[in-house]
Structures are given as C-alpha cells and as structure tokens.
Amino acid sequence: MFIKQLSVFIENREGRLEKVLKTLKDNNINIISLSLADTSDYGVLRMITSNPEDGKKVLKDNGFSAMLTDVLAVKVEHKAGELQEVLDIICKAGINVEYMYALATKNDDATIVIKTSTAEEAALLLQKEGAEFLTSKEIEELKSV
Amino acid sequence: MIWNEARECMSREDMNHLQSARLRKIVDRVYHNVEPYRKKMQEAGLEPGDINGIEDLHKLPFTTKDDLRDNYPFGLFAAPQTDIVRIHASSGTTGKATVVGYTRKDIDVWRECVARCCTMAGLGRDDIIQVAYGYGLFTGGLGGHYGAEHLGATVVPMSTGNTKKLIDMMIDFKATGLMCTPSYLMHIAEVIEEMGVKDKIKLKATINGAEPWTENMRMQIEERLGIHAHDIYGLSEIMGPGVACDCIHHKGLHIFEDHFLPEIIDPKTLEPVAPGETGELVITTLTKEGIPLIRYRTKDLTSLSYEKCECGRTTARISRFKGRSDDMLIIRGVNVFPSQVEAALLTVDGITPNYQIVVDRVNYQDTLEILVEVEERFFSDEIKALEGLTKKIGHTIQQALGLSARIKLVEPKTIERSMGKAVRVIDKRKFDN
Numbered sequence: 001m002f003i004k005q006l007s008v009f010i011e012n013r014e015g016r017l018e019k020v021l022k023t024l025k026d027n028n029i030n031i032i033s034l035s036l037a038d039t040s041d042y043g044v045l046r047m048i049t050s051n052p053e054d055g056k057k058v059l060k061d062n063g064f065s066a067m068l069t070d071v072l073a074v075k076v077e078h079k080a081g082e083l084q085e086v087l088d089i090i091c092k093a094g095i096n097v098e099y100m101y102a103l104a105t106k107n108d109d110a111t112i113v114i115k116t117s118t119a120e121e122a123a124l125l126l127q128k129e130g131a132e133f134l135t136s137k138e139i140e141e142l143k144s145v
Numbered sequence: 146m147i148w149n150e151a152r153e154c155m156s157r158e159d160m161n162h163l164q165s166a167r168l169r170k171i172v173d174r175v176y177h178n179v180e181p182y183r184k185k186m187q188e189a190g191l192e193p194g195d196i197n198g199i200e201d202l203h204k205l206p207f208t209t210k211d212d213l214r215d216n217y218p219f220g221l222f223a224a225p226q227t228d229i230v231r232i233h234a235s236s237g238t239t240g241k242a243t244v245v246g247y248t249r250k251d252i253d254v255w256r257e258c259v260a261r262c263c264t265m266a267g268l269g270r271d272d273i274i275q276v277a278y279g280y281g282l283f284t285g286g287l288g289g290h291y292g293a294e295h296l297g298a299t300v301v302p303m304s305t306g307n308t309k310k311l312i313d314m315m316i317d318f319k320a321t322g323l324m325c326t327p328s329y330l331m332h333i334a335e336v337i338e339e340m341g342v343k344d345k346i347k348l349k350a351t352i353n354g355a356e357p358w359t360e361n362m363r364m365q366i367e368e369r370l371g372i373h374a375h376d377i378y379g380l381s382e383i384m385g386p387g388v389a390c391d392c393i394h395h396k397g398l399h400i401f402e403d404h405f406l407p408e409i410i411d412p413k414t415l416e417p418v419a420p421g422e423t424g425e426l427v428i429t430t431l432t433k434e435g436i437p438l439i440r441y442r443t444k445d446l447t448s449l450s451y452e453k454c455e456c457g458r459t460t461a462r463i464s465r466f467k468g469r470s471d472d473m474l475i476i477r478g479v480n481v482f483p484s485q486v487e488a489a490l491l492t493v494d495g496i497t498p499n500y501q502i503v504v505d506r507v508n509y510q511d512t513l514e515i516l517v518e519v520e521e522r523f524f525s526d527e528i529k530a531l532e533g534l535t536k537k538i539g540h541t542i543q544q545a546l547g548l549s550a551r552i553k554l555v556e557p558k559t560i561e562r563s564m565g566k567a568v569r570v571i572d573k574r575k576f577d578n
Contacts, residue, residue, distance in 0.1 A: 007526035009519045011556050037528050041553050042519075046526055063558045065524040098527050115526070 001123045002070035003136050004052040005113065008045050009065040012038060020045060020064065027058040032142055033113060035101035048073070048103055048113060048139065071115045072123055073103060073134035078110055086112065089129050095122050103134070105142060148264035148296075149257070152403045153458045157451070160459070164406055165198030167431035172196045172205070175437050178223040181216055182439065199406065202429065203417065207440045210243060213382065218244040224434045234282045235381040236480040236546070242282075245381055246435040252291065254432055255384050258401050259292020262390035263322070265399070265456075266350040266375040270297030274322035277303040277311055277329060278355065278478075284385025285355050285478065289324040292387060298322065305329065308336050316342060321349040324386075326478040327358035327366075327374075331509030334369050343370070352377050354386050355478040357466055359575070362509065363395070378463065380443060382436075383428050389463050394455050397462030404432050407461060408440070409449050412470035423448045425470045426463065444471040474572060476504055477511045479548050483569050486515065489545035493538055498523065501560045505573040513550040515542060518557045 010016040017036070024031065030050040037044045049055045052068055059066040076082040090097065096117040103111040111134045116122040123133075147153050155163070173193045175182040185206045186192070195204065213221060222229065230249050234242040247255070268274060274293045278285025286304055293300045301320065303311050311333065314320065325333070330353050337343055348370060353363075354377035367374050378398050379386035388405050389398035400407050409424040410417055418424040426443045446467040453459050474481045486502055499518040504511060517523075517538060525531055535552045542550045561568045 005526065007524075009524050009531075009554075009556060011559070016556070039528060039532070042531070042555075044526055044528060044531070060521070063556070065519050065521045065557055067521065067524055067526060069526045098529070 001072065001127070001133050001135075002119070003048065003073050003113075003134065003139060004068045005071040005115075006047045006049050006052045006055045006059075007067050007069060008047075008059050009042060010045055011042050012040060017043075017045065019062075020059065023058055023062045023064070024049070024055060027054065029055045029058065032139060033101065033103035035099065035113075037099065046099070046101070046113075050140065069115065070119055071113050072119070072126070073139075074112050074114060074126060075109050075132040075134060076112055078108060083112060086114075086126065086131065089125055089131075090116060090122050093121065093125055095125075105134075146264050146267070146269065147457065148261040152401075153261065153399070153460055155403070155459055157459065160402055161199060163403055164431060165200075167403075168199055168202065168406065168429065169193070169196060171429070171431055171433070171437050172439065174223050174434075175439060179221055179437075181212065181221060202406065202408065202440070205429075205440050207415070207427065207442050208438050209442050210382070210444075213243045213245075214241055217241050219246065221436050221438075222246050223437050224248050229435055231287075232282075233284045233287075233381050233385065235284070236482065236485065243382060248434040251384075251433055251435045254404055255288060255387060256291040256295035258384070258387035258404065259288060260296040261401060262352055262375070262377050262387055263293055263296045263298065265390050265392040266322070266352050266373060267393065268293075268296065268298060268322045268350055268352075272322045272349070273299045273301065273318050273320040274324065275301045275303045275311060275315060275320050277305055277323060277325035277333075278386075280304045283355075283478075284379065284381045285324075285326070288379070288385035288387060289352070293322070293324070308333055309340075312337055312340060312342065312346075315348065316345045319347045321347055323348060323351045324377075325351070325353060326355050327353040327362060328356060328477060328506070328510050330366055330374070331362070334366060335508065337370070346370070348372050350375065352386075352390065354378055356475045356511075357468075360395075360465055376465070378466075380445075382438060382441060383430060383443070384433070388428070391462075392454060392456040392458065396454065397450055397464050399454065399458050399460045400449075400463055402460050404430065406431055407449055407463070409447070410442075412442075412444075412446075418448075421448055421450065423464075423467055444469050444473065446470055472570065474502070474504055474570065476513050476548060479546065481513075481546055481548065485545055486542065487569075489541045490517070490538065493534075493541055494522075499557070499560055499567055501568060502570045503573070504571070511574070513548060514553055515550050516553050516555050516560060518560055519554045520557055523554075 032048045034047040056066045098115040100114040176193045228248045229246040231247040234244045276289040280286030350373040378389040389400040391398045406429040408427040412425040448464045450462045501516040503514040539552045
C-alpha cells in the first residue's frame with residue numbers, strides 16, 4: 001500500500017536545490033513527483049523517485065541529510081469533489097493530513113501523495129472505502145513510459 | 146568634583162604604602178580563613194610573613210575563575226556566613242555559576258566606589274539617576290543603585306525591559322543621570338529619536354559598562370544625545386561595576402587602587418609586561434572581606450598608565466579594553482562561554498550537534514545566532530518537527546544563558562572547518578579602536 005518518499009533537507013539559499021537535482025541526475029534517479037516546503041531558513045524537498053533507496057544513498061554520500069518515509073499515493077478520478085471525498089474519510093476518523101501533493105501519470109486518473117498523522121489507520125480506512133493506491137511497482141513502470 | 150580626594154589624589158608613595166599595608170592584611174586573612182588559599186601558598190612555600198609589601202606581590206599564586214568553580218559555592222569565602230549580607234552570581238565556564246558574597250563592609254566599599262564613578266561623571270546629590278541595569282543576581286542593578294543612593298542622588302530603579310516607560314519617566318522626572326549597558330543606551334537613544342522627544346530630555350551624563358564598546362561608539366552617543374557618556378568597569382568576582390571609571394577627560398579608566406591592586410601580565414608567560422604594554426589585567430582585592438581575591442586573572446586585555454590625569458586624580462588608569470585572553474563572549478552584558486552553549490545543546494537529545502555561535506552587532510544591539518547542522522537523526526520530512534527542534538534548542542539556550550538566541554538550521558558539513566576543527570565562534574563585532 002505504501003510507497004517510499006525520499007525527503008532531503010536544503011538550506012534556503014541559491015544553488016542548494018540545484019545541487020540536489022544534479023546529484024540525482026548524475027546517479028540516474030528519476031523524479032516522478034515533488035513538493036517543496038519552505039521556511040525562511042530552510043526547506044524540505046519531498047520526492048517520489050525511481051529507486052528511492054539509491055536516491056537516499058547518493059544524497060547522503062554528497063553530504064545531505066535525507067530520509068525515506070512511507071506515504072500513500074491514492075488514485076483519484078479527474079472529477080470535481082473526488083479529492084474532497086478522500087479527505088472526508090480521513091477527517092471523519094480524526095486523522096490529520098500532514099502534507100499532500102499531486103502526482104501526474106499519463107493515465108486519465110490523478111494520484112495524490114498523502115502523509116497523515118496515523119499512516120496505518122488511514123490506509124486501512126481508505127482501503128475499506130474502496131480507494132486504490134499506486135504501488136511501488138507501478139511507479140517503477142511509470143519511469144519507463 | 147572628586148568624591149574622595151584623600152584617596153583618589155594620593156601621592157604614589159602614600160598609595161604604595163597604603164597598598165602594602167592592606168596587602169599584608171589581606172594575605173594574612175586568606176591564609177588563616179580560606180583553606181584553598183592556604184594550600185596554594187604552602188605549595189609555593191609561602192607564609193604570610195613573606196609578603197612585606199606590594200614588591201612581594203609577584204610571589205603569590207594566581208587565582209582564576211576555575212578556582213571559584215572548584216570551590217563552588219562558598220569555598221573561597223573568608224568571612225563566616227553570619228557576616229555575609231549579600232550574594233551575587235555570574236556565568237561560570239560550565240553549568241555552575243560563579244558565586245560571590247559581600248559583608249556589610251564590602252557593600253560599603255562598593256557603594257563608595259560607585260559614588261566616586263558618579264562624581265567623575267559630574268553627577269551629585271541634586272541629580273535624578275535612573276538605573277537601567279538588570280536587578281538581580283547580576284551586579285549591575287543593585288551595584289549602581291546602592292552607589293547612586295550613597296551619592297545622595299534620587300535613584301529610580303528602572304531595571305531593564307520597558308524602554309518607553311523609561312523615556313517617559315526620564316522626561317517627567319527630569320532625570321539627569323542614567324546607568325545601563327552601552328548597547329541598551331544606544332537602543333534608548335534610538336527610541337528617543339523615534340518618539341521625537343530629544344528636546345524634552347534633561348539627561349546630562351550616563352555611566353555605562355558590563356560589556357565592551359568602542360571609543361567611537363561612546364563619542365557617537367555623546368553627540369547624539371548631547372551628554373557625557375562614561376565607561377565603568379567591573380566584574381562580579383572582584384566586586385561588580387565600580388572597579389574603575391573614566392573621568393570627563395576620557396583618557397582611560399581610573400582604577401580605585403586603594404581597594405584594587407592592578408597588575409598587567411603576559412597571559413602566556415604569566416610574567417609582568419613592561420610598563421605601558423598591553424597584557425592581561427590581574428587584580429588583587431585589598432579590602433574585601435567576603436571573598437578576597439589574590440592576583441585574580443580577569444582575562445581582560447588592557448594596559449596601565451600611572452601618569453597624573455588632568456582631572457587631578459593620581460590613580461592608575463586602564464586603557465580601553467582590547468579583548469579577552471580566553472573565549473568568553475559578552476553579549477548584551479551577559480557573559481557567555483562557548484562551553485555553556487555546547488552543554489546546553491547536549492541536553493537537547495544527548496548528542497552534541499555540530500554548531501556555531503555567530504555574534505554580531507546590528508544597530509548597536511548585540512545579536513546571537515546559533516547555527517545547528519541538521520544531521521540525519523534530527524531531520525524530518527515534516528516542517529512541524531523541524532520547527533519543534535528549533536524551538537526546543539532555543540528554549541534550552543535561553544534557560545542556560547539567560548539570553549535569547551536565533552536558532553538557524555543548516556545543512557550538514559556547512560559549518561566552516563579550520564584544520565578539520567569546526568569554528569565554534571564567529572564574532573563579527575569590532576571593538577578595536
């Protein structure tokens with residue numbers, strides 16, 4: 001159900017984001033989706049990539065603090081209100097959304113990457129309600145499209 | 146005006162005679178009342194009878210802040226607790242504070258010295274003096290207060306914090322004197338200008354100390370406010386503010402030699418420097434009862450001049466301070482040792498992160514920033530957790546130093562290394578002129 005998200009700490013100054021991207025490029029790691037949370041001093045770059053384990057290793061080798069986190073990638077239809085319905089399920093159970101961002105595929109549907117306060121519980125709830133998840137295997141395939 | 150002409154204008158011969166008599170007495174006192182001093186003297190093969198006068202001073206062992214720490218809290222006191230009427234404390238090099246005790250007579254000497262300083266600044270019993278040093282364990286507030294009261298002035302115990310109220314009262318009370326740190330004075334000047342009330346203040350003179358400042362800064366503030374700004378020196382171990390002060394000629398700080406015997410040594414060889422040369426100031430308290438200090442290494446770098454001053458005083462003058470011979474920083478009047486920051490960071494999660502202390506002076510106010518490298522164990526994909534970490538570190542530092550610091554998270558391995566060792570302190574303030 002869960003996929004691995006690669007996160008990295010970057011200072012909010014010129015060239016740091018580029019250095020992360022260069023490191024990933026040089027090691028042939030493909031970024032499928034990303035979100036950047038910023039503060040005045042620093043930011044957290046969160047990415048869904050091919051080979052997240054390798055991604056973490058190369059970033060570490062290049063002096064960055066990086067980590068892998070389990071996140072859910074929920075498939076939603078390209079329709080008004082679809083995303084709200086997903087959140088409704090989570091919210092009613094008193095679960096907080098820590099962050100979320102969109103992941104685009106070539107298919108008609110969209111995917112939402114989501115991290116909640118209680119990951120396991122949210123996953124089971126969504127599954128019960130018939131939600132579909134994008135799997136690590138599908139992500140590997142996306143890369144080769 | 147001179148508060149105590151008999152003492153402040155003594156001939157060199159009389160002064161040396163007085164100092165010698167007092168030195169013999171104080172050496173006798175510590176030898177018989179303070180175990181650590183007796184041991185040190187015995188190790189050096191000395192007995193009180195070997196010290197006949199100031200010419201024998203060099204034979205005595207030095208005392209340092211470490212001696213105060215090792216004998217925490219009252220181990221160096223030379224008076225029984227019944228006779229101690231006050232305790233003050235300042236930062237030690239590690240978690241433990243440096244504690245000093247005063248007898249009633251010590252408080253009397255202290256207020257006498259501060260009254261001498263106020264008189265040097267042209268203040269007297271007709272003046273209204275606001276004391277805007279922090280009141281509490283810090284010696285500034287109460288030291289200034291007792292001295293100004295002894296002078297006979299009307300004392301307003303403002304303490305620090307509410308600048309607008311201070312200025313309002315300065316105007317309403319027609320206050321003519323002010324005691325505070327130089328950086329706080331700069332801040333007060335700014336607020337006075339912002340409020341557009343410069344023509345309403347009646348301030349004549351300020352007495353400022355507890356942190357280093359430049360001659361330029363002093364002259365600038367004099368011009369800005371149309372006042373006389375005086376530099377007062379002191380350290381809690383010796384007494385507090387009032388060990389020395391500059392007169393209206395501003396050519397060095399007159400040290401009250403009848404109570405404090407100064408020497409200048411080379412901090413490396415520990416030998417006296419040639420007359421007039423710069424070195425570390427060493428002070429022997431000649432009259433202190435609570436905690437007399439023999440050859441106390443202040444770690445402050447300066448030089449001494451024995452020339453008679455235009456004001457008529459004959460006491461030796463300390464030149465403007467040229468820095469420290471240890472790693473102590475003085476930030477907003479608070480003594481800070483990098484080791485304290487390190488100890489505080491250690492308590493955050495048991496491992497000391499790589500850090501760097503950056504001190505600067507922006508608009509005449511000291512700023513303290515602590516850079517902390519975000520190693521993997523601190524990192525989180527959630528901003529909330531990172532902000533929590535920043536807050537926790539900030540709180541720990543505030544608790545440890547009594548100073549607020551801006552905590553900045555930086556990437557691993559970004560703090561400057563010098564020969565493989567991280568550079569722990571960057572002080573961007575300029576004090577040399």
